[in-house]
Amino acid sequence: xxxxxxxxxxxxxxxxxxxxxxxxxxxxxxxxxxxxxxxxxxxxxxxxxxxxxxxxxxxxxxxxxxxxxxxxxxxxxxxxxxxxxxxxxxxxxxxxxxxxxxxxxxxxxxxxxxxxxxxxxxxxxxxxxxxxxxxxxxxxxxxxxxxxxxxxxxxxxxxxxxxxxxxxxxxxxxxxxxxxxxxxxxxxxxxxxxxxxxxxxxxxxxxxxxxxxxxxxxxxxxxxxxxxxxxxxxxxxxxxxxxxxxxxxxxxxxxxxxxxxxxxxxxxxxxxxxxxxxxxxxxxxxxxxxxxxxxxxxxxxxxxxxxxxxxxxxxxxxxxxx
Amino acid sequence: xxxxxxxxxxxxxxxxxxxxxxxxxxxxxxxxxxxxxxxxxxxxxxxxxxxxxxxxxxxxxxxxxxxxxxxxxxxxxxxxxxxxxxxxxxxxxxxxxxxxxxxxxxxxxxxxxxxxxxxxxxxxxxxxxxxxxxxxxxxxxxxxxxxxxxxxxxxxxxxxxxxxxxxxxxxxxxxxxxxxxxxxxxxxxxxxxxxxxxxxxxxxxxxxxxxxxxxxxxxxxxxxxxxxxxxxxxxxxxxxxxxxxxxxxxxxxxxxxxxxxxxxxxxxxxxxxxxxxxxxxxxxxxxxxxxxxxxxxxxxxxxxxxxxxxxxxxxxxxxxxxxxxxxxxxxxxxxxxxxx
Amino acid sequence: xxxxxxxxxxxxxxxxxxxxxxxxxxxxxxxxxxxxxxxxxxxxxxxxxxxxxxxxxxxxxxxxxxxxxxxxxxxxxxxxxxxxxxxxxxxxxxxxxxxxxxxxxxxxxxxxxxxxxxxxxxxxxxxxxxxxxxxxxxxxxxxxxxxxxxxxxxxxxxxxxxxxxxxxxxxxxxxxxxxxxxxxxxxxxxxxxxxxxxxxxxxxxxxxxxxxxxxxxxxxxxxxxxxxxxxxxxxxxxxxxxxxxxxxxxxxxxxxxxxxxxxxxxxxxxxxxxxxxxxxxxxxxxxxxxxxxxxxxxxxxxxxxxxx
Numbered sequence: 001x002x003x004x005x006x007x008x009x010x011x012x013x014x015x016x017x018x019x020x021x022x023x024x025x026x027x028x029x030x031x032x033x034x035x036x037x038x039x040x041x042x043x044x045x046x047x048x049x050x051x052x053x054x055x056x057x058x059x060x061x062x063x064x065x066x067x068x069x070x071x072x073x074x075x076x077x078x079x080x081x082x083x084x085x086x087x088x089x090x091x092x093x094x095x096x097x098x099x100x101x102x103x104x105x106x107x108x109x110x111x112x113x114x115x116x117x118x119x120x121x122x123x124x125x126x127x128x129x130x131x132x133x134x135x136x137x138x139x140x141x142x143x144x145x146x147x148x149x150x151x152x153x154x155x156x157x158x159x160x161x162x163x164x165x166x167x168x169x170x171x172x173x174x175x176x177x178x179x180x181x182x183x184x185x186x187x188x189x190x191x192x193x194x195x196x197x198x199x200x201x202x203x204x205x206x207x208x209x210x211x212x213x214x215x216x217x218x219x220x221x222x223x224x225x226x227x228x229x230x231x232x233x234x235x236x237x238x239x240x241x242x243x244x245x246x247x248x249x250x251x252x253x254x255x256x257x258x259x260x261x262x263x264x265x266x267x268x269x270x271x272x273x274x275x276x277x278x279x280x281x282x283x284x285x286x287x288x289x290x291x292x293x294x295x296x297x298x299x300x301x302x303x304x305x306x307x308x309x310x311x312x313x314x315x316x317x318x319x320x321x322x
Numbered sequence: 323x324x325x326x327x328x329x330x331x332x333x334x335x336x337x338x339x340x341x342x343x344x345x346x347x348x349x350x351x352x353x354x355x356x357x358x359x360x361x362x363x364x365x366x367x368x369x370x371x372x373x374x375x376x377x378x379x380x381x382x383x384x385x386x387x388x389x390x391x392x393x394x395x396x397x398x399x400x401x402x403x404x405x406x407x408x409x410x411x412x413x414x415x416x417x418x419x420x421x422x423x424x425x426x427x428x429x430x431x432x433x434x435x436x437x438x439x440x441x442x443x444x445x446x447x448x449x450x451x452x453x454x455x456x457x458x459x460x461x462x463x464x465x466x467x468x469x470x471x472x473x474x475x476x477x478x479x480x481x482x483x484x485x486x487x488x489x490x491x492x493x494x495x496x497x498x499x500x501x502x503x504x505x506x507x508x509x510x511x512x513x514x515x516x517x518x519x520x521x522x523x524x525x526x527x528x529x530x531x532x533x534x535x536x537x538x539x540x541x542x543x544x545x546x547x548x549x550x551x552x553x554x555x556x557x558x559x560x561x562x563x564x565x566x567x568x569x570x571x572x573x574x575x576x577x578x579x580x581x582x583x584x585x586x587x588x589x590x591x592x593x594x595x596x597x598x599x600x601x602x603x604x605x606x607x608x609x610x611x612x613x614x615x616x617x618x619x620x621x622x623x624x625x626x627x628x629x630x631x632x633x634x635x636x637x638x639x640x641x642x643x644x645x646x647x648x649x650x651x652x653x654x655x656x657x658x659x660x661x662x
Numbered sequence: 663x664x665x666x667x668x669x670x671x672x673x674x675x676x677x678x679x680x681x682x683x684x685x686x687x688x689x690x691x692x693x694x695x696x697x698x699x700x701x702x703x704x705x706x707x708x709x710x711x712x713x714x715x716x717x718x719x720x721x722x723x724x725x726x727x728x729x730x731x732x733x734x735x736x737x738x739x740x741x742x743x744x745x746x747x748x749x750x751x752x753x754x755x756x757x758x759x760x761x762x763x764x765x766x767x768x769x770x771x772x773x774x775x776x777x778x779x780x781x782x783x784x785x786x787x788x789x790x791x792x793x794x795x796x797x798x799x800x801x802x803x804x805x806x807x808x809x810x811x812x813x814x815x816x817x818x819x820x821x822x823x824x825x826x827x828x829x830x831x832x833x834x835x836x837x838x839x840x841x842x843x844x845x846x847x848x849x850x851x852x853x854x855x856x857x858x859x860x861x862x863x864x865x866x867x868x869x870x871x872x873x874x875x876x877x878x879x880x881x882x883x884x885x886x887x888x889x890x891x892x893x894x895x896x897x898x899x900x901x902x903x904x905x906x907x908x909x910x911x912x913x914x915x916x917x918x919x920x921x922x923x924x925x926x927x928x929x930x931x932x933x934x935x936x937x938x939x940x941x942x943x944x945x946x947x948x949x950x951x952x953x954x955x956x957x958x959x960x961x962x963x964x965x966x967x968x969x970x
Contacts, residue, residue, distance in 0.1 A: 003681060219425040226379055227440035227491065228413030231405060237439075241430050317475040318429055366847040481711075510710035511874065515918035515934060537848065540877075540920025544927055563924040581852035583881035585904070585919045592852035592881070598817050599847075 001313075005306070012302045019298045020074070024067050027287040074295070080288035084281070089292045093274060099169045100273035103196075103265065104258040106189050110197035111254075115204035116247075122205065123212025123243070124235060135209075138202040146199050147264045153195040154268060164191040167270030192269040196261055200254075204247060211243040218242075248315050252308030256301045325357030328498055328531050329378070334391035336370070336377045338602070344388050345602045347373040349555040351391075352630070355499065358529040362546035362563075364536060364578075368599050370555040371535045375503050378533070379418055380408045395499070414444035417492030421504035423484035427476040433460075434472035437490050444495045459490040464520055482513035486520065493524060500525075503535045518544055539582060543567055548636075551575045554599065554611040557630055560638040571639045573619070573647040574612050580649070593649065610641040618650050619643055664698035664734075665868055666722070666836060671695050671731035673717050673892075691717040693892035694731070696958075699836070704862065704869040706883030706900075708876065708915075714892040715872045719838045722870065723755050724748055735836070753783050756829035760841040762821035766813040772799065773809040776828045783832055798827040801864075803857065819850035823857065830865060840872045855882060876919050880904055885964070888912050893955040895948075898965035908967040910948045911955075913937050 054060050058069060073080060079089035122134040141149075158166035164187065165171075171184040215221065216239055224238045262275030270276070274293055281289040313319045331353045337344035348370040355361045363371045376382050378393055380400060393400040395416065400408065412418075420426040427436060437456045441447055447455065453472070460468035463486040476484055485505065492500055505521065506514040522545065525532055534545055542549055542563065549566045551559040551574065559572040570576045580593035597615045605611065610624040628641035673692040676685040692714045699705045707715040720726045722733055724740065733740045740751060756779075759765035766775055776795045780786060786794065796806040802823040804816075813821055822842065829837055839858070843851040855878065862869060873879050879886060880900055887897045888911065896909040907913045917937045921930040948969065950956060958966040 007681060219420055219422060220428040222381055223418070223420060223426045223436075223488070223491065224428070224439070225381055226412050226416075226418035227494075228409040228411070228443050229439060230409055230443070237431075238428055242428070316430065318477045366849060511876070512710065512914055512918040514920070518920070519931070519934070538920065539848075540922045543922045543924045544920045544930065546924075567922070567924050578848060581849045582922075583852075583855065583875075583877040584922055585877040585880050585916070586921065586923070588880055588900075592856055594853045594856060595849040598819075 005310070008306050008309070012299075012306075015302060016295070016298060020071065020295060021067070023291050023294045023298075024070060025063075027291050028063060028066070030285065030287070070291075079292040082281075082286055082289050084284050084286040084289075089289055092277070092289065093292070093296075096272055096274045096277055099271065100259075100262050100266070100275060102185070103189060103193060103262060103271065103273055104255065106193035107196040107200060107258055107261070108251075108254065110193055111200045111204060114197060115201040116208065118201070119205045119208025120212065120240065123209040123216075124239075126209075126213055131209075134205065138205045141199050142202045144199060146196070146261060147268060149199055150192070150195040150265055150268045153191060157191055164188075169272050188271070192265045192271055195269075196258075196265050200257075200261070203250075203254075207246055207250070208243060211246055212239060215239045215242045245312070245316055249308050249312045251311055252304035252306070255304040255307070256297075259297045259300055325359075325529075327354045327356050328396055329355040329533075330392075330394040331374075331378070332392045332394065334374070334377065334389070334393060336373050336382065337388040337390075338373075339386045339388070340603060345605070346607075347555055347602060348377065351552075351555075351557055353550055353557065353560070355531045355533055357498065357531055358525075360525060360532040360534055360545055360547045362534040362536060362542040362549045363552055364539060364542055364549060365552035366537060366578075366599060368554075368602070369552040371552050372503055374552075375418075375501050375533060375535050378501060379412055379416065380405070409443065413440040413497075414495045415497050416499045416501065417495070417497040419485075419488055419492045419500065419502040419505045422508045423481055423488050424476075424508065426488050427484060429476055431475075432472065433474050433476065433479070433487050436476075437487070437494055440491060440494045455494075456490075459494060460487075462524075463487070463490045463493075464516075465490075481509055482516065485509060485513075485517055489517075489520065489524070493528065493530075496528060497530060499531045499533070501533045501535070504537070505534070506541060507536070507538065514541075521545070539567075539579065551578070554605055556611060556640060557638075558612065558640045560630065562636055565634075565637055569637075571633065571637070571644045572612075572641075573616050573644060576647070576649075577616075610643055612641070613643070616643070616647065619646055619648075665701040665736060666699040666870075667696075667732070667734040668698070668718075668722065669696050669732040669734065671718065671721065671733065672729045673714075673721055673726060674729040690892045692721065693954075694957075695887075695889070695892075695894050696731075697887050697894070697897060699868055699870060701835075701868055702862075702866060703884045704871050704882050706879040706886040707870060707872045707889060708874065708879050708886055709889035710874060710915075712891075713889040715889050716840055718889075719757070719840050719870060719872050722836075723757050723838055724752070753779075753832040754835045756832065756834040756837050758822070758825055758829050758837060758839040758842045761845045762818050762825055763845070765825055766821055768813055771810055771812060772824055775813070775824060776809070776831060779828060779832050794831065795827075798830050799824075801830070801861070802827045817850070818846050819853050822846065822850075822854050826854075826858070826861070830861065833865070834867070836868045836870065838870045838872070841874070842871075843878065844873070844875065851878070858882070876916065888915065890955055891953075893968065894958055894966075895955050895968045896966065897958060898962075902962075902965045906965075908961065908965070909969070910937070910941050910944060914941055 058066060070080065077090070079093070081087070082089050082092055085092055118134045122131045125131055154166060157163050169185065169188050170181065174181045174184050221234060221238050224234050229237070259275070262273055263279055264275070265271065266273040266276035267279050274296070277289065278293045280286070281293070331351060334348055334351045335346050336348035337346045351374060353361065363374065365371045373382070377389055378400065380403075382389070389401050391401070395411065398411075400411070403411075434453070434456050437459060438452045441452050441455065457468045457472060460471055465471050465483060465486055471479070471483075476487070479487065502521065506517050509517060518541065521532070524530070534542070536542060546563045548560070548562050550557045551566070551572065553574045559566065559570065559575045566575065567579070570579060577593055577595045581595060583592060595615055596617065600606065600614075606614075609626060610628050613621070613624050623646040624643045625641050630638045630640045632638050671692055672690070672694055674688040674690055677687040677689055678684065679686040695718065697705070707718060709715045717726060721728050728741045731741065735751060735754065738751070740748060743751070773792065773795055776798060777791050780791055780794060792809070795809055799809055800806045804820060804823060813824070816824065842858070843854050846854060858869070859882070861867065869882070871879065871882050883900050885897070885899050886903045888895050888903065888909070890911050895911045896903065896907065903912065904916065907916055914937050917930070917934045921927065948956070950970075956968045956970050958968050960966050
């Protein structure tokens with residue numbers, strides 16, 4: 001097992017290397033640089049000063065030198081300096097990263113809390129009215145774009161009804177570390193998480209439903225019935241356990257998807273996470289932040305798939321990792 | 323040789339719903355299984371043999387199936403029982419062996435747990451006693467190293483070993499009736515011989531009645547005491563095994579016996595049964611159902627509504643057409659199967 | 663000269679292990695086998711699942727690459743050919759598959775299914791192509807009008823005939839039939855087997871018939887090779903193998919076949935017990951220290967057994 005994880009991590013190195021080269025080149029290929037937006041338009045700064053600053057920042061070095069420098073810093077855990085925010089990217093990310101992880105975890109938990117019961121009901125009592133209702137809901141949520149749904153949620157529950165705050169991740173007044181602080185955090189989290197979860201459930205519901213329908217007619221379920229096992233135990237012990245396998249296997253990929261979804265959610269709910277930062281940084285050409293975020297989400301994706309494999313091997317005895 | 327009846331199937335009809343209409347896959351089947359007796363049900367796919375077996379076990383989905391007639395097991399009509407009442411009988415008094423040992427076991431449960439599961443509901447045993455009994459069962463079905471196998475998962479065993487586990491599950495509570503649905507079809511021939519030997523041995527020790535569902539006449543010849551041949555949902559011939567193989571009467575039985583290549587003797591040409599088995603929806607519901615496949619026999623030789631009739635003691639045949647049946651022109655003559 | 667000669671054929675699959683996934687061992691699916699097919703005969707390849715019979719068939723037709731050895735068809739070693747050089751030989755060897763339900767593309771009409779090999783190898787006008795397809799469809803006993811139907815409109819036996827029609831279109835010399843009737847009901851089996859015998863005469867075909875069913879093998883084949891764990895244990899004419907088996911594995915296989923005469927039940931049972939006893943007692947006469955089968959040794963002009 002440990003060997004397997006080690007090997008997978010070793011395999012990540014070339015993958016991350018290729019990603020880093022691509023990201024770096026793309027960032028370089030984009031028109032303009034960090035100085036363009038901020039300084040070049042400033043009439044007080046002349047061309048010579050601009051050139052000096054470029055020289056100072058190393059922007060005039062050959063590409064491979066710039067890449068090597070960037071890579072060296074990256075390996076030391078230094079993600080560079082944001083030209084816009086004028087502070088190290090590390091500091092910039094620290095707080096936001098936690099917010100995004102918190103939001104993603106909340107979405108994931110809510111998704112499973114909604115999707116698993118619905119999927120079970122839908123799969124067990126196929127073609128009942130409850131099943132039709134659930135399938136209808138999942139079609140609607142499949143067809144609704146996340147950003148539109150999130151805007152509607154924000155409008156109704158945030159502005160019209162005023163039940164939830166409409167921005168930020170915590171009230172500024174509350175003191176850090178107190179009970180009220182955590183409560184406020186949760187309060188800020190709930191609406192974006194719920195919006196994300198309600199749209200996110202469709203995959204899990206459909207997967208679980210069709211998986212249960214498939215498993216229901218499997219031979220081993222017949223074997224269990226022929227043993228005289230009561231219907232409720234048939235479901236819990238034989239059908240559901242087997243139906244959860246693909247859901248468990250998908251957990252890792254689910255995490256990857258959440259990173260993409262966070263861009264919309266955090267922007268709409270003005271929630272200070274890395275998704276929101278990512279969008280801002282692209283618009284402001286803050287490339288050191290963009291490249292750092294792409295690298296992080298690339299790493300998260302790889303870890304997510306690794307996690308999927310590990311989970312699957314833990315729940316399915318047929319998949320054993322030496 | 324045989325004891326008193328344990329299972330009496332009387333005028334059983336099993337119909338499936340297809341687009342809001344019910345079609346009988348098993349039609350008017352009456353059959354008795356005695357204690358300590360192996361009754362084989364043979365036929366080709368779609369003849370209704372598996373539907374019959376699943377009906378006895380109550381394994382058809384109730385929303386899509388209609389069951390008529392009666393299945394009396396030790397005095398109780400199984401068709402009148404609720405699922406929870408039925409659960410007191412299945413696994414305890416009736417055990418079932420399935421065709422494919424690859425899919426018949428839950429891939430996520432250990433072998434030991436799967437065998438113990440039926441004891442959970444039918445026997446008052448401590449977990450130690452259950453474990454002990456499971457180990458004995460594994461030994462009894464010929465699994466080497468039961469302690470190790472107890473903790474194994476199905477995918478870690480070979481096909482033959484898995485089928486032994488399936489048998490262990492079926493006999494876990496010493497049932498008086500075992501339904502074996504194609505128990506050796508998915509196995510290699512040497513493994514098949516071993517499993518047939520094991521079933522025969524267990525049957526003799528436990529004096530169980532067995533319903534053996536199969537398409538393989540060789541397996542029937544080796545295992546069965548009595549044989550029912552099914553065609554298009556009906557039993558067309560019922561006789562003891564020697565009579566059926568040496569003096570078959572119904573045209574279908576005779577055609578079937580002549581269409582199989584034998585490893586014991588070499589035939590020049592195999593008999594081909596004309597036409598195809600009609601689908602469930604297109605099946606003729608009156609007259610002799612085999613009529614269209616022996617078109618050279620004059621229509622008047624068939625009965626309008628053929629019934630299963632006892633033509634000799636213990637030998638039942640459906641339709642009078644058997645009295646007039648012959649094989650067409652170039653055929654190798656009409657002798658029993660296996661003796662040349 | 664032999665029509666097809668297989669010389670010391672080996673098909674190995676690497677087993678990888680350890681941290682760097684290095685090759686630590688090989689699965690020897692086919693482990694040094696040699697046999698010949700004569701023009702117009704039916705050669706049966708028999709064995710239980712995993713013995714390598716299917717791999718052998720697929721290697722001959724070029725679906726699997728041989729690890730070592732030669733496959734000589736009328737003087738040309740097929741294993742030495744490049745993909746392009748092999749192309750013309752594809753016409754000469756055709757295959758009939760086991761499952762008539764999955765080997766025909768459900769979205770294609772019979773016309774397109776049967777015409778596919780023609781389109782790959784011959785340039786024919788649509789009319790000629792249609793005429794040719796209809797000819798073969800009629801030859802396999804189906805209505806020539808049915809070429810516009812789809813596979814699901816046919817029964818299992820009819821589908822297998824469509825598969826055979828497809829195999830026949832290019833006038834092949836060798837047909838590899840891998841369990842061609844094991845997915846079919848017994849009465850349909852008879853139909854397909856009889857039919858295969860008929861076309862063999864008509865089209866001068868040579869069959870490599872792969873099956874686990876010894877009844878069918880006995881009915882169809884002139885000569886038989888018995889395989890066990892990737893190797894041949896015995897080879898001979900049908901009569902030699904069935905009447906005078908020499909290797910303990912052959913004896914075991916033959917005694918395991920259910921005897922279709924209920925009166926011989928007891929004898930069959932005793933025969934099996936006897937063979938089993940012999941198997942246990944004389945295991946080392948037939949298998950070397952690694953449990954491997956010995957190389958074949960001729961005991962008569964046509965009969966060979968794997969004994970030391």
